[in-house]
Amino acid sequence: xxQELLDFLGSPYNRDQVLVALGDHIYLALVPLVxxxxxxxxxxxxxxxxxxxxxxxxxLANLLFTxxxxxxxxxxxxxxxxxxxxxxxxxVALTVYTTALLVRPVVDALDAVPSHVIxxxxxxxxxxxxxxxxxxxxxxxxxxxxxxxxxxxxNISLVSVGAxxxxxxxxxxxxxxxxxEYYAPIIVGIVLTVVLAFVVDLLLVxxxxxxxxxxxxxxxxxxxxxxxxxxxxx
Amino acid sequence: MLGDLISWxxxxxxxxxxxxxxxQLLAHVEFTLISLLIAAAxxxxxxxxxxxxxxxxxxxxxxxxxxxxxxxxGLVTFLFLLISGAEAAAIIGLVVLxxxxxxxxxxxxxxxxxxxxxxxxxxxxxxxxxxxxQVEVPVALPLIMGGIRNAVLQLVATVAVAAYVGLDGLxxxxxxxxxxxxxxxxxxxALLTALLAVLLxxxxxxxxxxxxxxxxxxxxxxxxxxxxxx
Numbered sequence: 001x002x003q004e005l006l007d008f009l010g011s012p013y014n015r016d017q018v019l020v021a022l023g024d025h026i027y028l029a030l031v032p033l034v035x036x037x038x039x040x041x042x043x044x045x046x047x048x049x050x051x052x053x054x055x056x057x058x059x060l061a062n063l064l065f066t067x068x069x070x071x072x073x074x075x076x077x078x079x080x081x082x083x084x085x086x087x088x089x090x091x092v093a094l095t096v097y098t099t100a101l102l103v104r105p106v107v108d109a110l111d112a113v114p115s116h117v118i119x120x121x122x123x124x125x126x127x128x129x130x131x132x133x134x135x136x137x138x139x140x141x142x143x144x145x146x147x148x149x150x151x152x153x154x155n156i157s158l159v160s161v162g163a164x165x166x167x168x169x170x171x172x173x174x175x176x177x178x179x180x181e182y183y184a185p186i187i188v189g190i191v192l193t194v195v196l197a198f199v200v201d202l203l204l205v206x207x208x209x210x211x212x213x214x215x216x217x218x219x220x221x222x223x224x225x226x227x228x229x230x231x232x233x234x
Numbered sequence: 235m236l237g238d239l240i241s242w243x244x245x246x247x248x249x250x251x252x253x254x255x256x257x258q259l260l261a262h263v264e265f266t267l268i269s270l271l272i273a274a275a276x277x278x279x280x281x282x283x284x285x286x287x288x289x290x291x292x293x294x295x296x297x298x299x300x301x302x303x304x305x306x307x308g309l310v311t312f313l314f315l316l317i318s319g320a321e322a323a324a325i326i327g328l329v330v331l332x333x334x335x336x337x338x339x340x341x342x343x344x345x346x347x348x349x350x351x352x353x354x355x356x357x358x359x360x361x362x363x364x365x366x367x368q369v370e371v372p373v374a375l376p377l378i379m380g381g382i383r384n385a386v387l388q389l390v391a392t393v394a395v396a397a398y399v400g401l402d403g404l405x406x407x408x409x410x411x412x413x414x415x416x417x418x419x420x421x422x423x424a425l426l427t428a429l430l431a432v433l434l435x436x437x438x439x440x441x442x443x444x445x446x447x448x449x450x451x452x453x454x455x456x457x458x459x460x461x462x463x464x
Contacts, residue, residue, distance in 0.1 A: 070408055178398070
C-alpha cells in the first residue's frame with residue numbers, strides 16, 4: 001500500500017489533480033460557511049426583535065438540519081431551478097446546513113447579552129443597528145465561534161459527498177479510486193480532508209481569540225462552549 | 235417537476251418488487267437500526283466507563299473529533315476496497331461514523347453530572363456501581379438520547395451515500411436515477427430520504443421523552459430553555 005501511495009504522489013499529473021481538488025474543496029466548503037454565518041446573524045437579529053420569527057426560525061432550522069446531505073443536494077435544484085449537476089447546489093445546500101446549525105447559538109448568545117450592557121450602550125447614544133454591530137454581536141462571538149467550528153468540520157466533510165453529483169473537491173478522489181479499485185487516491189483524499197478540517201479549526205480558534213481581546217485581558221476563561229448538540233457531519 | 239414527482243409516486247411499478255419503494259425503505263431503516271445498535275453497544279459502555287472513572291477523557295474527545303471529520307464517502311469507498319463486500323464494508327463504515335455522537339453524548343452526560351448530586355450519592359453511602367446506575371446514568375439520559383438522535387441522522391444520510399458502493403436503501407433511487415437521467419426518480423428518492431430522516435428523528439425524540447425520568451424533566455423545565463438537543 002505504501003508503494004502504491006508513493007507511486008501515486010510521484011506523478012506530477014496526479015499531484016496537480018490533487019491540488020485542484022483541494023482548491024475546489026476549500027472553495028466549496030468555505031463559501032457556504034461565510035454565507036451561513038452572515039445569514040444566521042441576520043436571522044438572529046430578526047428573531048431578537050420579533051417573537052414569531054424566532055419560533056419559525058428555530059423550528060425550520062431543526063427541520064432543515066435533519067435532511068440528509070445527498071437528498072438535500074438533489075432537492076435544491078428542483079426548488080431553486082438550477083441544473084441537477086451544478087456545483088451551486090452544493091453551495092446552497094451547505095449554506096442551508098450552516099445557517100440551520102448557527103441560528104440557535106446566535107439566538108442564545110444574543111439572549112445572553114446582559115440587559116445592563118445594552119442599557120449602557122443605549123445611554124451612550126448607540127442607535128439600535130450600531131449597538132447590535134458594535135456591542136451585542138461582539139459579545140456573542142464566543143458562542144458563535146463554537147458553532148462555526150462545528151459547521152466548518154461538517155462542511156469540509158460533506159463537500160466530498162458532492163462528488164456523487166459531479167461537483168469537484170476531494171470527493172473526486174474517492175469516486176476515482178473506487179472506479180479504478182485504487183487505494184492511493186482514496187487515502188490521499190481522506191488524509192487531506194482530515195488535515196484541512198484540522199487546519200481550518202486552528203485558524204478559527206485563532207480568529208476567535210483575535211476577536212475577543214477582552215477575554216484575555218480580564219483573564220477570564222473562554223466562554224463555556226455549548227455541548228455540541230447537533231454537531232458533526234450529516 | 236411536481237407533475238413528474240406525482241406520476242413517479244403514482245406509478246405502481248415503483249412500489250413492487252425487490253427494488254420497489256417499500257423494499258428500499260425497509261432496507262434503509264434496517265441498515266440504520268443495525269448500525270445504530272452495534273454503535274450503541276460499543277459507545278455507551280465506553281462512554282460510561284470513561285465518564286465515570288474520569289480516565290482517558292481527553293483521548294476520547296480527541297479521537298471522536300478526528301472521526302467526525304472523516305469524509306463519509308471516503309471511508310465507505312476505502313472499506314469497500316479493503317473488504318470487497320458492499321454490506322459488510324458499509325456497516326463497518328456506518329458503525330464507525332455513528333460511534334462519536336453517542337460516545338460524546340454519553341461521556342458528556344456522565345462526566346458533567348451535577349457534582350452536588352453525585353456527592354449526595356456518595357454521602358448516602360452508595361458504592362461506585364450504585365452511583366453509576368442509580369444516579370449518573372439517569373441524569374445523563376437526556377444527553378445520551380441526544381447523541382443517539384444525532385447518530386440516527388448521520389446514519390440515514392450515510393446509508394444513502396453508501397448506495398454508491400452498492401448498498402440497498404433509498405439511495406438507490408438517487409444514484410440509479412442520476413445514472414439513467416431519470417430525474418423524477420431522483421427527486422422522489424430525495425424526498426423519501428428527507429421524510430425518513432425527519433420521521434425517525436421524531437420517533438427518537440418521542441422515545442427520549444419516554445425514557446428520560448420524570449424528575450429530570452421537571453428539573454429541566456425549572457432550569458428553562460437551552461437544552462442540548464432541541
